[in-house]
Amino acid sequence: MEQQVDSVAGLDVHRDSVVACARLGRGERPKVMKKSFKTTTAGVDELARWLADFEVNRVVMESTGVYWKPVYYGLEGLFDQLWLVNAHHVKNVPGRKTDMADAEWLADVAAHGMVRPSLVPEPAARELRELTRYRKVQVTIRAQEIQRLDKVLQDAGIKISSVASTVLGKSTRAMVEALITGERDPAVLADKALRQMRSKIPALTEALAGRFGAHHAVVARAILGHIDFLDSNIAVLDEEVAARLAPFRPAVELLKTIPGVGETAAQVFVAETGGDMSRFPSAEHLAAWAGLAPANDESAGKHRPAGARKGARWLRRTFIEAAKAASRTRGTYLASQYRHLAARRGPNKATVAVAHSIVVAAWHMLSDGTPYNDLGAEWLSSRRDPEREARRLLARLEALGHKVTIAPAA
Numbered sequence: 405m406e407q408q409v410d411s412v413a414g415l416d417v418h419r420d421s422v423v424a425c426a427r428l429g430r431g432e433r434p435k436v437m438k439k440s441f442k443t444t445t446a447g448v449d450e451l452a453r454w455l456a457d458f459e460v461n462r463v464v465m466e467s468t469g470v471y472w473k474p475v476y477y478g479l480e481g482l483f484d485q486l487w488l489v490n491a492h493h494v495k496n497v498p499g500r501k502t503d504m505a506d507a508e509w510l511a512d513v514a515a516h517g518m519v520r521p522s523l524v525p526e527p528a529a530r531e532l533r534e535l536t537r538y539r540k541v542q543v544t545i546r547a548q549e550i551q552r553l554d555k556v557l558q559d560a561g562i563k564i565s566s567v568a569s570t571v572l573g574k575s576t577r578a579m580v581e582a583l584i585t586g587e588r589d590p591a592v593l594a595d596k597a598l599r600q601m602r603s604k605i606p607a608l609t610e611a612l613a614g615r616f617g618a619h620h621a622v623v624a625r626a627i628l629g630h631i632d633f634l635d636s637n638i639a640v641l642d643e644e645v646a647a648r649l650a651p652f653r654p655a656v657e658l659l660k661t662i663p664g665v666g667e668t669a670a671q672v673f674v675a676e677t678g679g680d681m682s683r684f685p686s687a688e689h690l691a692a693w694a695g696l697a698p699a700n701d702e703s704a705g706k707h708r709p710a711g712a713r714k715g716a717r718w719l720r721r722t723f724i725e726a727a728k729a730a731s732r733t734r735g736t737y738l739a740s741q742y743r744h745l746a747a748r749r750g751p752n753k754a755t756v757a758v759a760h761s762i763v764v765a766a767w768h769m770l771s772d773g774t775p776y777n778d779l780g781a782e783w784l785s786s787r788r789d790p791e792r793e794a795r796r797l798l799a800r801l802e803a804l805g806h807k808v809t810i811a812p813a814a
Contacts, residue, residue: 408517409485413455414510415465416503417472419443422465424451425507426458427515436511438504443471448478455483464514466491467522476524487514487521494519523693525678532648533675537718539641540672546634553580553627561614567607572631575601579612580628584621645671655679658769661776662762663738664730672722673766687767695720696760720759727758737779738762744784 407430416423422443428435437458441451455463462485465472472488479486494513513519525533554571557564562583568576578596587593594608601608649656652674659670677683677690684690691697695715731742731754738758745754765776794810801808 407515409462409515411458411460412462412464412511412515413458413460414507414512414514415451415463415475416507416510417443417465417468417475418503419471421503422447422451422475423503423507424454425504425511426455426460427508427511428458436508438507440503443474445474445478448475451475452479452482455479461485462487462514464489464510464519464521466494466510485521487519488524489514489519490522523677523683525676526680528648528651529675529678532645532652532671533718535641535645535648536672536675539638539645540718540722542634542638542641546631546638549627549631549634553624553631556620556623556627557614557616560616560620562616563611563614564608567604567611568601573601574598577628579608580624583616584625584628586621588616649674652679655770658773658775659766662726662730662765662769663733663736663776663778664726664728664758665762665766666726666729669722669726672719676716676719679770681767681771684767687764690767691760691763694723694763696723696756696763723759723762724755726762727755730758730762731755735781737781737783740781740784 410430411426411428413424413426416425420443421440423440424438426437428437439454441447441454460483463479463483464487465475467488467490476486476488489510494510524530550570550572554565557571557580564576564579565571570576571580575597578598579593582593582596590609590612593612594605597605597608649671655674656667656670659665659673660667665673673679681690684693688697693715695717727738727742730736730738731746733739738761741761742754742758745757749757768774769776798808798810
């Protein structure tokens with residue numbers, strides 16, 4: 405394969421050190437220089453000077469956990485091409501596994517264009533992404549704590565979740581707090597129900613009769629305290645995300661026109677992609693990067709099911725949730741698509757397909773600057789072959805025991 409660049413460097417990054425290999429010149433025996441550096445700020449500065457002395461044009465490193473970040477950020481903007489590549493795409497030959505050999509191999513494949521760079525958003529989007537990801541972690545932990553609270557109540561024979569839709573609504577929280585402070589009378593506890601919950605007082609009275617002990621109170625109090633702490637953290641993160649979202653606000657407002665995509669999902673999309681669709685050659689490239697496109701598994705001309713690709717898990721998770729929300733909307737194309745596919749392929753595959761449609765729509769919307777145009781719930785049905793649909797319905801009626809004769813309308 406023809407060599408693309410004359411001066412290229414491969415970096416094998418670890419937590420405490422980075423091994424650099426500069427490959428200079430063309431031919432079978434190019435000049436190779438190797439050196440190891442620390443990953444501290446001073447060490448990365450020394451690495452940058454060392455690479456600049458050789459007038460390196462392309463610098464390539466693997467995405468190893470979070471250890472690549474201080475090295476990448478320290479070199480950002482100093483070289484013509486700074487590439488972060490997928491470690492699975494540049495595996496070395498077995499039996500030659502050393503840090504120096506890995507750096508040399510990385511420089512070799514990069515010089516010949518045998519690897520492609522991964523997406524690294526701009527600094528503003530990276531900062532936003534760090535906040536949205538941590539907020540998602542906090543929200544997940546909060547949901548887990550609510551589940552733990554329900555387990556404590558179940559252990560005590562308190563069956564609130566059998567009557568109320570949530571264990572931590574205003575009414576149910578008041579009941580749990582009363583249990584913690586020592587109240588055990590089911591009627592008194594049930595009387596703390598508010599608004600629509602008051603119609604369930606008889607069922608609540610029965611559900612709140614249990615064996616809530618002192619040890620349950622200790623655990624429940626700790627769980628509620630942790631949930632309050634998480635709520636405070638999430639509120640702070642929401643404010644910080646909103647403050648940093650100003651440059652991306654037009655993109656967020658466009659994305660919110662898609663059924664199922666709310667403020668949070670739009671924020672995550674912008675944070676993960678940077679909002680710049682020019683980095684993705686097509687909508688299908690974006691869907692594949694997000695892990696929402698079918699993987700390929702072909703051998704000897706035979707195609708095998710391979711499921712969806714592995715991709716950006718934070719974006720995939722968010723848009724799977726958005727697809728579930730879209731499937732519950734009324735009179736929309738996405739809800740109709742979900743119903744059609746779920747009947748044949750099951751709910752999980754239907755959800756992934758709807759998420760794929762959302763991502764494809766997002767790419768076109770942000771590329772063109774146009775809001776979402778819903779095709780309507782009847783669009784899929786209108787594209788069916790009328791004669792084939794008539795035969796299907798006729799066969800269905802005959803299977804139900806009817807004798808049917810049909811004739812075309814005048």
